[in-house]
Amino acid sequence: MDQPSPTVPAVYDDAIVKKFAWATMIWGFVGMLVGVIIALELAYWPTNLSIPYITFGRLRPLHTNAVIFAFGGNIVFAGIYYSMQRLMKVRMWNDILSNFHFWGWQAIIVSAALTLPLGLTEGKEYAELIWPIDVAIAVVWVAFAINFFGTIAIRKVAHLYVAIWFYMSFVITIPVLHIVNSLAVPATLTRSYPIYSGMTDALVQWWYGHNAVGFFLTTPFLGLMYYFLPRAAERPVYSYRLSIIHFWGLVFLYIWAGPHHLLYSGLPDWAQTLGMVFSIMLLAPSWGGMLNGLLTLRGAWDRLRTDPVLKFYVVGVSFYGMSTFEGPMMSIRAVNALAHYTSWVVGHVHSGALGWNGMVTFGTLYWLLPRLYKRPLYSTDLATLHFWIATIGIVLYTISMWAGGLNEGLMARAIDDHGQLLYPMWKDIITRLQPFYWVRFGGGLLFLSGVVLMLFNAAMTAFGPTTQSAPGAAPAK
Amino acid sequence: MSNFHRDNIEPRSVVMAVLTTVLISIGGLVEIVPLFTSAGPPPMDGIKPLTALEITGRDIYLREGCYVCHSQMVRPFRSETLRYGPWSRGGEYVYDHPFQLGSRRTGPDLARVGSKYPDSWHFEHMADARQTSDGSIMPKYPWLFEWTIDPAQTQATMLALSRVGVPYTEAQIASAPADMKTQATKIVTGLTAAGYDTTEDKEIVAVIAYLQQLGVNARASIEAEQAKTGGTK
Numbered sequence: 001m002d003q004p005s006p007t008v009p010a011v012y013d014d015a016i017v018k019k020f021a022w023a024t025m026i027w028g029f030v031g032m033l034v035g036v037i038i039a040l041e042l043a044y045w046p047t048n049l050s051i052p053y054i055t056f057g058r059l060r061p062l063h064t065n066a067v068i069f070a071f072g073g074n075i076v077f078a079g080i081y082y083s084m085q086r087l088m089k090v091r092m093w094n095d096i097l098s099n100f101h102f103w104g105w106q107a108i109i110v111s112a113a114l115t116l117p118l119g120l121t122e123g124k125e126y127a128e129l130i131w132p133i134d135v136a137i138a139v140v141w142v143a144f145a146i147n148f149f150g151t152i153a154i155r156k157v158a159h160l161y162v163a164i165w166f167y168m169s170f171v172i173t174i175p176v177l178h179i180v181n182s183l184a185v186p187a188t189l190t191r192s193y194p195i196y197s198g199m200t201d202a203l204v205q206w207w208y209g210h211n212a213v214g215f216f217l218t219t220p221f222l223g224l225m226y227y228f229l230p231r232a233a234e235r236p237v238y239s240y241r242l243s244i245i246h247f248w249g250l251v252f253l254y255i256w257a258g259p260h261h262l263l264y265s266g267l268p269d270w271a272q273t274l275g276m277v278f279s280i281m282l283l284a285p286s287w288g289g290m291l292n293g294l295l296t297l298r299g300a301w302d303r304l305r306t307d308p309v310l311k312f313y314v315v316g317v318s319f320y321g322m323s324t325f326e327g328p329m330m331s332i333r334a335v336n337a338l339a340h341y342t343s344w345v346v347g348h349v350h351s352g353a354l355g356w357n358g359m360v361t362f363g364t365l366y367w368l369l370p371r372l373y374k375r376p377l378y379s380t381d382l383a384t385l386h387f388w389i390a391t392i393g394i395v396l397y398t399i400s401m402w403a404g405g406l407n408e409g410l411m412a413r414a415i416d417d418h419g420q421l422l423y424p425m426w427k428d429i430i431t432r433l434q435p436f437y438w439v440r441f442g443g444g445l446l447f448l449s450g451v452v453l454m455l456f457n458a459a460m461t462a463f464g465p466t467t468q469s470a471p472g473a474a475p476a477k
Numbered sequence: 478m479s480n481f482h483r484d485n486i487e488p489r490s491v492v493m494a495v496l497t498t499v500l501i502s503i504g505g506l507v508e509i510v511p512l513f514t515s516a517g518p519p520p521m522d523g524i525k526p527l528t529a530l531e532i533t534g535r536d537i538y539l540r541e542g543c544y545v546c547h548s549q550m551v552r553p554f555r556s557e558t559l560r561y562g563p564w565s566r567g568g569e570y571v572y573d574h575p576f577q578l579g580s581r582r583t584g585p586d587l588a589r590v591g592s593k594y595p596d597s598w599h600f601e602h603m604a605d606a607r608q609t610s611d612g613s614i615m616p617k618y619p620w621l622f623e624w625t626i627d628p629a630q631t632q633a634t635m636l637a638l639s640r641v642g643v644p645y646t647e648a649q650i651a652s653a654p655a656d657m658k659t660q661a662t663k664i665v666t667g668l669t670a671a672g673y674d675t676t677e678d679k680e681i682v683a684v685i686a687y688l689q690q691l692g693v694n695a696r697a698s699i700e701a702e703q704a705k706t707g708g709t710k
Contacts, residue, residue, distance in 0.1 A: 041616070042583065048616035055616045057542025123539035124575045149490070158488045165487075168494060173501050180505075187637035188630070191536070195641045198570025200512045202578055207505055215501075241479045251497055255504030264552040265578060266518055266567025271508050278504070341548060341582040412582075413556040421559050426585045427612030 011091045013081070016098045018372050018462075020078035021365060023106060024071060025455050028361070030113070031066030032448045034059055039444050043437035053117040061128040062116040067353060068126070068216060070109045075361040076220040077105070077144075080167050082368060083227040084151060087161045093150030097143050104140035108133055120190045124201075126209045127181055131192040134182040141175045162243045166223030169251050173215040181208035199266050207258035214254035217352065221360050222250075225293050225317065228364050232309045238295035242288050249285030253278050260331035263340065272333075279331030286324030293317040308383035312363030315391055319355025323348065338413070343436065344405025351398045354390070354447055362386065362454060369461050378460035382453050390450040396443030404436030518567030522698040526572045526643045527690065529653035530660040533631045534687025537680055538577070541618070548579035549588040549691065562589030562692065563703075569695045572643045584615060589692035596664055597671045599685045621681040628654035660686055 041047045041056045048055045081098065085091060092098050111133050115121075121128040129137070148171050152164070160168075181204050184192035196204050230237050237243060259267060259275025294317055297310070304310050326348050330339050339345060370377045377383060408429045414422035423429060486492055527535060538544075551557050553564040565588050570576055579586075594602075598609050603621055606613035632653050639645040649656075661677035664685055668675055675681060 042614060045614040045616060050617045050619050052541075052618075052620050055541065055618075057545045057616075060545045061542060119540035119542075121539060121542065122575060123542075123544065123577065125544070125580060149494075152490045159483070160487045160490060160493065165493060165497075168490075169497050169501070172494060172497050176498075176501065185637045185640045187633040191634065191637070193574040193634070193637045193641050196574070197642060198573045198576055199518050199567040200509070201574065202570075202576040203509055203512060205576065207509060240483075244479060244482050248500065252500040252503070255501050256508065259508065261580065262578070264554075265550055266565055266570065268512075268518070268567070271512075274508060337552070337554065340552075341580070345581065412560070413554065415556060415559075419555075421556060424560070425612075427610065430612050430614055 012085045013092050013095060013098060014372055016092070016095075016102060017078050017082045017368070019102050020074045020081060021368055021372065022458075023102070024074040024078060024361065024365065025451070025458060027066060027070035027074060027109060029448070029451050029455060031063060031071050032444070032451055034063040034066060036441065036444045036448050038063055039437065039441040043434065043441050052119065058117050058119055058121075061121060061125075062113060064126060065112050065116065065128065066109070068212065069112075071361070072217055072221075072357055073105065075364060076170070076216075076224065077101070078368065079224040079228065079364055080148075080220070082372075083163055083224075084148070084167065087164060087227070088151055088155035088157055090151065090154055090156050093147050093154055097147040097150075101140060101144045101147065104136065104143065108136050108140065111136070115190070122182075122184065122192060122194070124181070124194070124205050126212055127178075127205065130190050131182070131184055131186055132189065134178070138175060138179055141178070145171050145175070161226070162237065162240075162247065163223040163226040165247050166219045166226065169247075170215050170220040170223070173211065173219075177208045177211050177215070181205060199262075202262055202265065203259065203267060203271065206261040207255070210258040210261060211254055213352070214250070214257070217357050218254070219250060221320075221357055222289050222293075224360055224364055225289075225313070228367055229293055229296055229313050229317075232307070232313065232363070232367050233297050233300045233303070235296055235298070235300050238292050238298065242292045246285040246288030246292065249288065250282070253282050253285060257282060257331070260336065263331075263333055263336045276331050276333060276336075280328045283324060283328045287321060290317055290321035290324070293320075306380075308380060308387050309363045309367045311384070311387045312359045312366065315387075316356050316359030316363060319351055319359065319394070323352040323356060326351065338409040339405060341412075342405035342409045343401040343433065343440075344409065347398045347401025347405060350401065351394070354394045354397060358390065358394075358447070362390065362450075365454065365458065369458055373462045375461060375466065378457050378464055382457045386450040386453045386457070389446050389453070393443045393446030393448075393450065396446065397440050398443075400436040400439035400443065404433050404440075407432050407436070518571070520571040521566055521568035521695055522701075523694045523696075524569055524571060524698075525694060526638070526645055527687070528656060528660060529628070529631050529635065529649075530657045530683050530686040531690050532634055532638070532687075533626050533657065534680075534683035534685070536630075536634060537621070537684050538687055539575075543587075544577045544579045546579075546581065546583035546615070548582050548586045550578040551586055551588050557586070561586050563695075563699045566695065566699070569692075572638075574638055574641050574643065584613070587688070587691055591689050591691040591693040595671070596667055596685050596689065597673055599688055600668060600673050600675070600681060603681055603684065618681075621684060622675060622679055624680045625678040626657070626680055626683050628657055631657065657683075 038056050038059050112129055115130055116128060120130050122130060184194045186192040194201050226237060256278030257275055259271045260279045263272050304314060329335055330348060366377060366383050411423045411429050416422045551561045551564045558564055601608040603618045605617050606615035632650050635645045635650045635653060658677060661682045664682050665675060665677050
């Protein structure tokens with residue numbers, strides 16, 4: 001436990017925040033390293049090495065699970081444990097539950113990292129983990145939820161700040177999605193089969209999958225934005241009324257959007273249309289959140305020049321706006337006809353994951369680290385360098401995938417004057433994509449290099465030789 | 478409105494939690510529940526559960542994450558029906574647990590790949606995809622030619638699937654080891670005649686059995702439908 005200090009009341013448990021922050025950085029590195037490896041496997045297939053445990057088909061689920069649930073999950077938990085104690089003016093309700101949550105979550109991640117390369121999978125995208133791990137996720141989540149609502153129950157501030165609303169939607173919705181989608185009958189200790197059949201399974205899966213985006217990668221990250229961005233900018237949130245409207249809008253609308261992953265499939269047409277229409281409507285509350293974040297910086301824009309935290313946040317929130325514009329467009333049947341099954345979707349996902357989740361995570365960490373360790377950030381220059389490397393990496397990644405995706409989408413549908421396929425050989429498409437795969441690999445490598453810089457900066461900030469007193473360590477609220 | 482929200486909702490965590498729960502439930506209930514009723518796709522005529530050997534191959538398909546690069550869903554576009562065959566109907570998937578529609582075509586769609594190529598094509602393709610498909614970026618799968626299948630595991634799979642609604646009978650599950658052997662022998666005999674060396678217990682044989690039935694059982698039904706409506710495939 002931390003020593004009492006004049007600036008941070010001793011009641012807050014910041015040790016748990018430090019643990020989650022380090023887990024974020026370490027798993028972020030691992031998850032993105034695996035991403036870079038599988039990007040190389042697509043650019044240059046012999047890197048699969050004919051070894052079962054590292055083929056693309058087995059490592060890709062490891063990459064997605066690691067970056068979403070390990071990197072994304074740990075930063076959200078770090079941010080929640082830090083901000084909710086301060087917003088409630090009370091320590092987390094139960095330290096044992098906090099630590100059970102931390103170690104349980106890390107054990108789940110380690111199990112995922114061991115089982116997925118072994119080919120132990122349920123075969124459902126973004127929900128590959130085998131049933132014993134699914135059970136563990138539910139148990140750990142219940143512990144977290146009890147601690148979360150317990151802390152709300154003993155709070156010393158009557159009013160629930162907007163960040164807490166967003167956290168709450170995350171705490172409530174994720175177990176609903178996870179449990180419903182994971183319902184299965186075990187065949188053995190490592191294999192099980194979902195109770196849903198065919199198209200129903202597909203719909204339940206994408207109801208889950210799209211709302212993992214909505215309630216794992218969006219609402220809790222908006223909660224982080226609502227707490228850390230005003231703190232970093234030293235400005236109040238732009239519009240209270242807008243935050244109310246866009247919160248309830250997101251919570252209600254997101255859930256409907258899943259079927260846009262199944263356009264032109266055997267899913268009944270009415271369900272496909274509902275998914276498309278609600279996806280388009282989602283643009284409104286999404287942009288409400290983006291505008292509320294960006295306009296919070298009114299009067300503080302000059303600080304973008306010097307403060308890497310704000311740089312990360314502004315680019316992160318901008319990418320949120322861009323992805324949430326792109327997503328609804330891609331949900332329109334005619335656009336989806338071209339984009340579906342192509343690299344364009346991969347580019348879209350990564351503009352959200354690297355641009356929004358990644359940048360917000362980095363900004364939050366650079367803001368948190370000096371305050372957690374009560375020492376100045378080791379190097380602002382390195383943090384700024386990280387920002388530029390990451391930004392260039394994202395641009396290379398997304399542009400190559402958009403361009404590649406358009407190429408393959410157009411080639412796959414091209415019909416010649418005789419009404420026959422212009423590119424009947426799949427090889428034509430693969431060959432066209434190779435340069436784009438290489439650029440994507442380069443972009444991913446840059447993004448990963450930025451994380452290495454951050455790990456070094458964080459280690460020096462936390463454990464390096466003491467240099468001076470901490471000007472960055474402003475008193476916590 | 479803001480005042481009402483601030484004074485009556487924000488201080489009441491239980492009200493917020495309940496409201497959130499209600500709002501996140503509506504969309505899912507409206508979209509998903511009807512699929513369990515008559516609104517869901519009915520089984521297509523001719524669709525039947527996979528044989529013991531085929532379901533073993535499907536387990537390997539899942540294990541290797543084939544769905545990461547291959548879809549099993551042909552969309553109703555001219556370019557897709559030309560490339561792959563008839564577009565996919567919802568009723569074709571009723572015995573699929575889990576579904577394997579896929580979301581990304583790094584490689585081509587497989588919904589209609591069954592019987593498109595001889596068994597030997599798949600044998601070579603899994604050993605080194607470049608032998609059959611110039612320019613392919615698919616990994617090599619040499620372990621499929623060494624690792625062996627275990628009929629007891631297949632029986633466990635069939636039992637679990639029967640519990641989620643796939644109509645496997647007790648007799649079918651009991652005779653699975655013998656049925657697997659019979660079907661595998663047929664495939665291996667053909668491969669041996671073509672000059673390829675393998676045995677009945679190898680995983681590659683199950684994978685071939687699985688791939689070779691993809692889309693096959695739906696064919697007659699789709700052709701009958703086309704004949705009746707005169708519609709395009």
